[in-house]
Amino acid sequence: MHALEMRDVSFKYKGSKQLALEKVSLEVEKGEFVTLLGCNGSGKSTVCLLANGLIPHALPGELSGEVRIFGEEVRQKSVAEFSTKVGIVFQEPESQLFCMSVEEEVAFGPENLAVPREEIKNRVEWALDLVGMKGYNDRSPFSLSGGQKQRVAIAAALSMRPEMLVLDEPAYALDPVGRMELYSVLKELKEKYGMTVVLAERDAEEAAGFSDRIVLMDDGKVIEAGPPRLVLRDPGRLRGIGVVPPQVSEVAALMNSRLKVSRFSFLTVDDAERAIVQELSSKGRPGAR
Amino acid sequence: MVMFIDLYTEANTFLHRLDPRVKIFAVLLLSVLAFLMTNLYSLLLLLSFIFLLLFLSRAKWSKTYFALKFVLRLMLLIVVLWPFFDRTGTPILLDFGPVQITEPAIWRGVTSALRVGCLASVWYILMFTTSQRDLVLALVRFGLRFDYGLTIAVSLRFFPTFVSTIDSITDAQKARGLVFAQGGLLERSKKYVAVLVPAVVSALRMADSLSLALQSRAYGARFDRTYLRQLKMQAKDYVALVVVVTLLVLPMIAKYVYSVPI
Amino acid sequence: MIPSREAASTVERLVSVQNLKFTYEGGIEALRGVSLNIDRGEYIAIVGGNGSGKTTLAKNFNGLLRPTSGTVTVKGRPTAQMGVAELARIIGYAFQNPDHQLFCSTVEEEIRFGPLNLGYSENEIGTKVERAIDAMNLGHVRMSAPLSLRLGERRRVSIASVVAMDPEVFILDEPTTGLDAEESRELMERLNSLNNDGKTIILITHDMKLVAEHAKRVVVMARGRMLLDSDPRGAFSDLDLIRQSNLEPPAVTLLSHRLSDYGIPQDIISPEELVLHVMRFGGGS
Numbered sequence: 004m005h006a007l008e009m010r011d012v013s014f015k016y017k018g019s020k021q022l023a024l025e026k027v028s029l030e031v032e033k034g035e036f037v038t039l040l041g042c043n044g045s046g047k048s049t050v051c052l053l054a055n056g057l058i059p060h061a062l063p064g065e066l067s068g069e070v071r072i073f074g075e076e077v078r079q080k081s082v083a084e085f086s087t088k089v090g091i092v093f094q095e096p097e098s099q100l101f102c103m104s105v106e107e108e109v110a111f112g113p114e115n116l117a118v119p120r121e122e123i124k125n126r127v128e129w130a131l132d133l134v135g136m137k138g139y140n141d142r143s144p145f146s147l148s149g150g151q152k153q154r155v156a157i158a159a160a161l162s163m164r165p166e167m168l169v170l171d172e173p174a175y176a177l178d179p180v181g182r183m184e185l186y187s188v189l190k191e192l193k194e195k196y197g198m199t200v201v202l203a204e205r206d207a208e209e210a211a212g213f214s215d216r217i218v219l220m221d222d223g224k225v226i227e228a229g230p231p232r233l234v235l236r237d238p239g240r241l242r243g244i245g246v247v248p249p250q251v252s253e254v255a256a257l258m259n260s261r262l263k264v265s266r267f268s269f270l271t272v273d274d275a276e277r278a279i280v281q282e283l284s285s286k287g288r289p290g291a292r
Numbered sequence: 293m294v295m296f297i298d299l300y301t302e303a304n305t306f307l308h309r310l311d312p313r314v315k316i317f318a319v320l321l322l323s324v325l326a327f328l329m330t331n332l333y334s335l336l337l338l339l340s341f342i343f344l345l346l347f348l349s350r351a352k353w354s355k356t357y358f359a360l361k362f363v364l365r366l367m368l369l370i371v372v373l374w375p376f377f378d379r380t381g382t383p384i385l386l387d388f389g390p391v392q393i394t395e396p397a398i399w400r401g402v403t404s405a406l407r408v409g410c411l412a413s414v415w416y417i418l419m420f421t422t423s424q425r426d427l428v429l430a431l432v433r434f435g436l437r438f439d440y441g442l443t444i445a446v447s448l449r450f451f452p453t454f455v456s457t458i459d460s461i462t463d464a465q466k467a468r469g470l471v472f473a474q475g476g477l478l479e480r481s482k483k484y485v486a487v488l489v490p491a492v493v494s495a496l497r498m499a500d501s502l503s504l505a506l507q508s509r510a511y512g513a514r515f516d517r518t519y520l521r522q523l524k525m526q527a528k529d530y531v532a533l534v535v536v537v538t539l540l541v542l543p544m545i546a547k548y549v550y551s552v553p554i
Numbered sequence: 555m556i557p558s559r560e561a562a563s564t565v566e567r568l569v570s571v572q573n574l575k576f577t578y579e580g581g582i583e584a585l586r587g588v589s590l591n592i593d594r595g596e597y598i599a600i601v602g603g604n605g606s607g608k609t610t611l612a613k614n615f616n617g618l619l620r621p622t623s624g625t626v627t628v629k630g631r632p633t634a635q636m637g638v639a640e641l642a643r644i645i646g647y648a649f650q651n652p653d654h655q656l657f658c659s660t661v662e663e664e665i666r667f668g669p670l671n672l673g674y675s676e677n678e679i680g681t682k683v684e685r686a687i688d689a690m691n692l693g694h695v696r697m698s699a700p701l702s703l704r705l706g707e708r709r710r711v712s713i714a715s716v717v718a719m720d721p722e723v724f725i726l727d728e729p730t731t732g733l734d735a736e737e738s739r740e741l742m743e744r745l746n747s748l749n750n751d752g753k754t755i756i757l758i759t760h761d762m763k764l765v766a767e768h769a770k771r772v773v774v775m776a777r778g779r780m781l782l783d784s785d786p787r788g789a790f791s792d793l794d795l796i797r798q799s800n801l802e803p804p805a806v807t808l809l810s811h812r813l814s815d816y817g818i819p820q821d822i823i824s825p826e827e828l829v830l831h832v833m834r835f836g837g838g839s
Contacts, residue, residue: 469671
């Protein structure tokens with residue numbers, strides 16, 4: 004059973020003239036970290052909203068094709084029922100935190116599910132600890148920085164003990180520090196907890212390094228899906244569909260074109276450093292073989 | 293902007309630690325008492341009692357003054373204007389055409405002003421010593437439906453955010469040359485459209501996002517939802533409750549059963 | 555002697571900040587003594603993380619905020635003596651969130667709003683609006699409702715409404731947030747073109763890649779102070795400084811630091827430069 008399975012899915016928001024998704028097929032395995040890469044209007048947000056049932060239950064429209072979340076068809080169960088399997092974090096920190104304190108926010112989900120009080124207390128502590136916000140229980144959301152707010156939003160989703168976490172451009176409104184904090188939490192979620200994660204992004208810079216797979220989307224369609232090294236090999240093509248490629252991949256592409264080879268492929272600064280050091284120290288002059 | 297809603301200041305006083313339900317109940321009783329008392333000296337006594345509570349709450353006088361400035365002005369206004377509308381009683385101090393100022397009327401004016409002062413101060417103490425969170429929790433414990441409690445809580449939570457959005461919008465329009473303080477009433481109202489439209493759009497957008505977030509966290513999934521935070525009445529709360537009831541009910545019995553002129 | 559005097563008089567000092575301190579109501583010290591000068595035609599990026607004071611600084615330029623102490627003079631006059639509307643003629647400010655200013659029924663009306671407020675004649679307004687629509691490539695949506703447009707277009711409308719006011723200085727707060735690669739590139743091109751026409755551009759941002767690609771001068775802010783005021787290369791060669799300011803250097807700059815042992819200079823700000831140097835290694839020192 005896949006965590007998320009979409010077969011030939013097309014969707015048009017109510018009142019819209021364009022298809023938000025056009026015959027999209029994709030799978031997310033349990034434990035995988037998948038990044039949906041695309042610009043505004045590429046359909047990545049729509050996929051996120053389908054992943055927990057908000058489409059079609061809260062956001063009506065014309066949906067065709069099959070969407071299975073942990074085996075259950077999205078049209079058969081309610082958002083509330085899916086909420087125990089899938090947690091979601093939206094891009095705007097301010098409008099997804101509505102309680103008067105961090106603790107209440109993180110407890111809200113399990114409270115709604117009538118989880119016993121002791122268990123809720125444990126989950127709140129566990130979730131806050133995981134996102135690095137331990138001790139912030141009594142703080143009001145208004146007093147937090149953007150990065151802290153998003154981490155609380157993640158904790159609020161995690162306290163429902165989902166098996167999959169979906170994040171729609173969570174770093175959108177954040178400054179560099181906030182982004183770093185957020186991505187380190189995501190990395191830990193993947194490495195320590197093996198959680199299934201679906202991340203929608205427009206900038207491949209950070210996610211390239213720790214995604215298992217990248218799904219490239221443009222104009223409501225899936226352009227390509229596969230391991231990062233494969234999908235992100237052509238920065239020009241990424242830019243062409245509105246996605247920001249990792250800067251080091253541009254370096255790799257330039258080196259490939261200068262030396263008329265195709266062996267360079269960098270996803271992270273570490274990648275690039277290793278490869279270039281090897282080139283420079285072992286050969287003396289790049290390209291000399 | 294000093295907002296009435298934002299008066300809560302964290303501190304470790306006896307009043308802060310009291311169960312919010314006891315506090316709300318006490319404030320309601322005190323308010324009723326303020327209305328029922330007609331004797332000037334009783335009201336002064338009540339006011340002094342309230343000031344004692346204010347002292348116990350460790351509120352800074354400067355902050356209290358700032359918050360209650362408006363009330364003080366209102367009290368003064370009442371004292372000054374009352375005798376012009378209430379002309380009964382003797383002795384008459386001033387008789388000048390339509391104006392007839394009597395001594396009892398002046399005292400009645402002062403009494404009414406004191407009443408307003410008592411009410412305002414006692415509610416101020418409640419707001420100062422009780423967090424919004426506790427207030428809403430208490431209301432829900434009293435029987436308010438959770439949905440309504442959540443509505444109040446969410447509105448309170450978003451109030452500062454909304455104020456900050458309006459500030460941001462006002463700044464943006466000022467930077468486009470809009471001067472609010474100019475022009476006649478009609479012109480000025482038209483200028484506020486430039487703030488109102490983006491504000492309303494922003495509020496609607498936020499409401500939309502909020503609704504998705506609420507649904508994603510299973511809001512409304514079950515009627516029997518759990519509540520993490522509980523209000524437990526402790527010994528000190530019961531004691532306070534008994535004291536409050538005694539202090540407040542006794543004068544009322546005295547007044548209505550034994551006709552003591554309070 | 556005459557040539558140098560002429561040279562001095564052709565560069566006009568537009569904004570002068572002397573030991574600016576600003577504290578918000580409630581006690582937050584947002585600016586702790588900042589001094590800098592901005593001349594006509596400059597292209598500056600004021601960078602820093604959240605809370606660094608960069609936005610507070612910019613709002614002191616156009617009078618939205620007035621100094622708690624210190625002075626800010628615009629074209630020789632202290633801002634404390636000028637109204638925001640008056641300053642709006644000289645200094646235009648495009649806010650980060652375009653939705654906080656759009657309220658008209660058509661894009662054209664929205665763009666007219668600024669010059670209308672500044673009291674220009676109908677003829678002048680017409681010309682300025684046309685020029686702004688042209689500069690921001692909004693001809694095809696001029697009769698559309700601004701709120702119905704995509705974020706990229708809404709941003710351009712918001713900037714166009716500032717262009718129409720014909721200021722001498724443009725302050726743009728995070729202009730590329732939320733834009734995709736192509737929209738971002740197009741926007742920056744138009745800003746460059748404005749700069750080429752003699753307009754002074756001030757970018758407020760925490761995107762170091764953007765700064766590396768476009769700015770000619772970088773002012774780094776952190777915790778209310780100015781840590782550095784130099785050209786981009788100077789800013790990027792000091793990684794510690796950048797980190798201290800809650801910023802992230804572009805990946806290529808980071809890489810160039812890691813490769814310093816191989817003779818790669820540490821102030822590299824573009825992939826092309828890096829590859830150039832890597833290729834040269836071994837051929838020269």
